Amino acid sequence: MAKMNMLHAINSALDISMAEHPQACIFGEDVGYFGGVFRATSGLQEKYGKHRVFNTPLTEQGILGFANGLAAFGAPALAEIQFADYIFPAFDQIVNESAKFRYRSGNEFNVGNLTIRTPYGGGIAGGLYHSQSPEAYFAHTPGLKLVVPRNPYQAKGLLRACIKDDNPVIFFEPKRLYRASVGEVPEEDYTIEIGKAEVVKEGSDITLLAWGAQMEIIEQAAVKAEEAGISCEIIDLRSILPWDAETLIKSVTKTGRLVVSHEAPITNGFGAEIAATIQKECFLHLESPIERVCGLDTPYPLALEKEYVPDALKVFEAIKKSVEF
Amino acid sequence: MTNPNNISLNISHALEFIDGHALNIPTLKILSEQGDILDGATKSELDKETALKIYSTMRFIRLLDERMQAAQRQGRISFYMQCLGEEAAITASAAALKQDDMIMAQYREQAALHYRGFTLEQFMNQLFSNEKDLGKGRQMPVHYGSNELHYLTISSPLGTQIPQATGYAYGQKLKHIDKESGELNSEIDNVTICYFGEGAASEGDFHAGLNMAAVHKAPVIFFARNNGYAISTPADEQFKGDGIAARGVGYGIKTIRVDGADTLAVYEATKKAREIAVTTGEPVLIESIAYRLGAHSTSDDPSGYRTKDEEAEFKNNCPVARFKAWLLKQNWLDEKEDEAIKDKIREEILAALKVAEKVQKPALEELVSDVYDTPIPALQKQYEELKEHIKQYPDAYPITAGRIK
Ligand SMILES: Cc1ncc(C[n+]2csc(CCOP(=O)(O)OP(=O)(O)O)c2C)c(N)n1
Numbered sequence: 188m189a190k191m192n193m194l195h196a197i198n199s200a201l202d203i204s205m206a207e208h209p210q211a212c213i214f215g216e217d218v219g220y221f222g223g224v225f226r227a228t229s230g231l232q233e234k235y236g237k238h239r240v241f242n243t244p245l246t247e248q249g250i251l252g253f254a255n256g257l258a259a260f261g262a263p264a265l266a267e268i269q270f271a272d273y274i275f276p277a278f279d280q281i282v283n284e285s286a287k288f289r290y291r292s293g294n295e296f297n298v299g300n301l302t303i304r305t306p307y308g309g310g311i312a313g314g315l316y317h318s319q320s321p322e323a324y325f326a327h328t329p330g331l332k333l334v335v336p337r338n339p340y341q342a343k344g345l346l347r348a349c350i351k352d353d354n355p356v357i358f359f360e361p362k363r364l365y366r367a368s369v370g371e372v373p374e375e376d377y378t379i380e381i382g383k384a385e386v387v388k389e390g391s392d393i394t395l396l397a398w399g400a401q402m403e404i405i406e407q408a409a410v411k412a413e414e415a416g417i418s419c420e421i422i423d424l425r426s427i428l429p430w431d432a433e434t435l436i437k438s439v440t441k442t443g444r445l446v447v448s449h450e451a452p453i454t455n456g457f458g459a460e461i462a463a464t465i466q467k468e469c470f471l472h473l474e475s476p477i478e479r480v481c482g483l484d485t486p487y488p489l490a491l492e493k494e495y496v497p498d499a500l501k502v503f504e505a506i507k508k509s510v511e512f
Numbered sequence: 513m514t515n516p517n518n519i520s521l522n523i524s525h526a527l528e529f530i531d532g533h534a535l536n537i538p539t540l541k542i543l544s545e546q547g548d549i550l551d552g553a554t555k556s557e558l559d560k561e562t563a564l565k566i567y568s569t570m571r572f573i574r575l576l577d578e579r580m581q582a583a584q585r586q587g588r589i590s591f592y593m594q595c596l597g598e599e600a601a602i603t604a605s606a607a608a609l610k611q612d613d614m615i616m617a618q619y620r621e622q623a624a625l626h627y628r629g630f631t632l633e634q635f636m637n638q639l640f641s642n643e644k645d646l647g648k649g650r651q652m653p654v655h656y657g658s659n660e661l662h663y664l665t666i667s668s669p670l671g672t673q674i675p676q677a678t679g680y681a682y683g684q685k686l687k688h689i690d691k692e693s694g695e696l697n698s699e700i701d702n703v704t705i706c707y708f709g710e711g712a713a714s715e716g717d718f719h720a721g722l723n724m725a726a727v728h729k730a731p732v733i734f735f736a737r738n739n740g741y742a743i744s745t746p747a748d749e750q751f752k753g754d755g756i757a758a759r760g761v762g763y764g765i766k767t768i769r770v771d772g773a774d775t776l777a778v779y780e781a782t783k784k785a786r787e788i789a790v791t792t793g794e795p796v797l798i799e800s801i802a803y804r805l806g807a808h809s810t811s812d813d814p815s816g817y818r819t820k821d822e823e824a825e826f827k828n829n830c831p832v833a834r835f836k837a838w839l840l841k842q843n844w845l846d847e848k849e850d851e852a853i854k855d856k857i858r859e860e861i862l863a864a865l866k867v868a869e870k871v872q873k874p875a876l877e878e879l880v881s882d883v884y885d886t887p888i889p890a891l892q893k894q895y896e897e898l899k900e901h902i903k904q905y906p907d908a909y910p911i912t913a914g915r916i917k
Contacts, residue, residue: 217743217744219744219749220744220816220817221744224743241749242744242749244745244750244751245670245671245711245714246714248715248716273669276715276716276717314650314652315650316667317652454890483895483898484883484888484890484891485880488649488650489650489651489652490641490649490650490873490878491649491874491876491878491912493911494876494902494912500901501901
């Protein structure tokens with residue numbers, strides 16, 4: 188084990204993947220010598236050469252189109268989109284192409300070798316275009332997998348699983364935690380199964396569910412709730428597509444209450460899908476309506492970020508509301 | 513013979529491929545590094561008043577950039593981007609336009625905005641995202657915009673302004689199309705200038721925007737700022753062939769390449785480009801060759817990807833110094849007076865910074881205004897709930913709590 192921040196953990200997962208397959212390529216804006224604007228790919232060009240770790244021209248559409256082609260050829264394509272906010276120029280390549288390659292060709296061709304890494308989320312004073320959480324747009328697309336780690340250990344194991352997975356995967360990296368979150372991470376290879384949520388803490392009164400950077404927030408809220416005598420079960424969804432309804436159903440059946448939290452706007456956020464499913468599956472076990480603590484239905488602001496963001500206080504209030512219903 | 517392919521057929525029997533660099537487009541240069549008009553150079557029409565306004569704009573932006581770069585390091589603002597090295601290209605091109613021509617910029621073009629009359633206070637209010645910011649504190653520093661000054665508010669996603677400029681310019685032209693003949697019946701009164709970096713020119717939006725402008729004839733001036741780098745990526749990892757200018761030619765657009773550190777060359781080229789656009793209604797492309805003297809932004813450290821020697825070489829080719837040398841030789845500028853004015857601007861900047869820093873942040877209602885023309889019901893409800901929450905925990909939301917009605 189070594190102490191690593193999330194960037195080191197991601198770098199380590201990429202390094203292992205590059206060593207594993209002689210044709211694996213890392214590419215994206217500034218990822219070459221510079222190591223990416225957040226330095227997640229530092230040192231990899233020196234190690235694996237300019238043919239396999241390279242800067243692309245500034246074209247997300249080009250990056251993903253190229254990645255689809257490279258993956259269709261059979262080489263692991265490890266594409267980086269500099270900020271999740273800039274994934275939209277590549278939307279067509281991802282939603283119409285990556286996601287449908289296998290289906291439309293009867294599996295004559297597929298891009299299972301594709302992994303897209305992209306930093307997402309707020310908390311860095313980035314305003315509209317450096318803070319978005321676009322997971323819900325992609326969660327509406329069959330054929331993709333979406334994964335979000337909450338800490339360095341999870342990041343390495345999940346990223347390795349994404350790269351090994353035989354489907355196109357988008358790996359959303361919580362950029363606020365890149366350097367802020369440090370933890371024990373094995374230097375050797377390991378994977379964490381995609382599609383499985385993790386019960387981070389057991390409890391009996393209410394279930395709290397989030398993913399990525401929002402995990403820290405629900406954990407803080409749980410501390411406040413415990414002080415008020417409310418026992419919280421905390422679950423990290425980890426994988427948004429496919430998502431682990433089973434673990435959540437089991438938990439809500441036990442606690443009878445659920446709070447879901449994400450940074451993206453509430454309307455049509457992935458929390459809506461979760462609430463709908465749990466409402467159906469756990470109807471007779473629910474003690475109160477499912478609460479969602481999410482971003483407002485506005486673009487991500489700058490000066491009033493604190494007001495906008497689902498913070499621990501807002502989650503705490505939702506917990507109280509649910510318990511006192 | 514009919515020509516459905518829309519190309520000029522020039523039959524050859526030799527199996528020859530044209531090299532990507534074959535065009536080799538020349539670079540217009542009028543002023544020498546020492547500030548002398550070069551032999552045989554196009555005569556410049558730049559008058560004294562405009563010349564001094566250009567110079568004072570460049571000087572102001574240098575000082576503002578210097579001060580705000582430092583302010584970012586002191587943690588007083590979160591982010592900053594300098595125009596360093598491109599002051600001549602931006603200011604002289606803006607000066608060659610009419611005040612009410614539209615400007616669609618990328619982000620590094622504060623000099624064009626100041627030339628138009630954006631005040632020191634307006635710059636500061638945006639940089640501090642306070643309640644006086646025209647953008648209501650929603651975007652990161654340097655995302656300026658002003659409807660009054662015909663300067664579209666900056667959007668971070670690169671290249672998006674390029675096809676928009678085509679559409680806007682097409683609108684400007686429509687006013688002058690004769691209903692009967694469908695031809696331009698007069699000179700167009702306004703054009704759009706669209707600035708973008710050589711990096712942004714790789715985006716799909718660039719290709720879409722240029723192609724649309726060429727085919728549908730929009731009076732837009734595409735101003736490509738080729739400054740050598742897109743963050744850490746050098747231009748030779750960005751494109752092949754003869755620069756962005758070659759693409760203009762490829763799309764059938766009248767194109768010129770200029771020395772972007774040469775105020776006179778940029779001014780003359782843009783003046784001529786405007787003339788072409790207003791008389792023919794067609795697009796023009798200008799590629800400015802300059803060097804991004806500073807870091808990409810305050811989040812960047814260029815020492816990792818370019819050498820000290822390279823930077824030093826370009827420091828000696830300072831666009832502001834070159835223009836100043838010419839002004840001095842013209843006897844339009846006096847060294848002593850220049851120094852005095854600089855000191856005065858420095859003081860003004862510092863004072864304005866201190867004022868803007870203390871102006872309060874936008875009120876809570878600005879969080880939900882402008883998402884739609886009026887907030888939709890769901891958002892209205894979210895806002896009411898948020899207000900209640902903040903009233904309950906005022907200490908946790910110090911920026912807005914005290915002002916909630
Ligand atoms: C669509 C999109 N992708 C990525 C970014 C991140 N980004 C911001 S500036 C920049 C480099 C731009 O370089 P260039 O266009 O050459 O302009 P310069 O900074 O050199 O003036 C990048 C990659 C972005 N803003 N938008």
